[in-house]
Amino acid sequence: MTHPDLHLHTNASDGQMDAYQLARLVQRAEVTLFSVTDHDTMAALPAAADWADERGLAFLPGVEISTEGDEEVHILGYGVKADDPALNECFAQMRRDREARVRIMGKRLDEMGMHLPVDEIIRQAGDSVGRPHLGRAMQEAGYVGSVSEAFEKYLGAGKPAYAPRPTPSAEEAIRLLRSRGAVPVLAHPEEYQWPDEKLLSRLDQWQRAGLMGLEVYHPANRQRYAFYDQLARSRGLLVTGGSDFHRENDGHHGQIGETAPAWKNAVRDAWTLYRLVNAN
16 A cells, blocks of 8 residues: 545535546555545545545545634544544534534625525535535626635635634544544644644643544645644654545636655555544
8 A cells, every 4th residue: 555545525515526436546546545524514435435446546434524613723533434424414414504504604795685495505515504605606697707816805814704613622623532542633724824832732631532543644734744744653642644625627616636655654644544534
């Protein structure tokens, strides 16, 4: 195993492809250990696991939990079970909160003259509807030129259509994952743009709650791979990595397998996580 990618999204959340389409791209990219980590849903995991089994690929079932409200801290969970009742109840409540939030923002856009089929957007989005779905609908309707413009003008924090969404705290998500036998990992730390002092303080807090890993090899961290690698290992945290793939030709997220070449200890690190998950 030389090319792990432990951060991939399907259309069960905000990716573009279903599990089978994604897995075919995974194989084409010569990724031999992969994880599907959709936002706040495990709906795609059974199909992805079946496909991996058919093709002889190693698969880690995962999820990416949104926490800390507007601060949007993401906790990856590896080794989750798609039929876990406690996790599914947590995600069901988050789904209800997501839908309520999208309806509020849709109403605000409507009042500004931007009429969107909110019910249909929610239906098509599946388990993890959110602002990106509204942004794409705005682009398709011609109200904005891009999803980025939708966020910059209307959907971003503090913008006219924005509404906050209640989420669990990072500690709550970490403890929930640990209680279900899963491995919690802090996703893409560079995206938060915290000063190092704040990052270290939060790692102290979250390791006490049970955090087990740090996503070092993520496209957002590219300029500081060495810093995050040393930080994780010095604190006894697992080192993980992945592209955060959502769709092909995506200017914001990575492409399948792209972080693996820079991950010098990929074989050892990924298999350490794989064995830990399968020992639980």
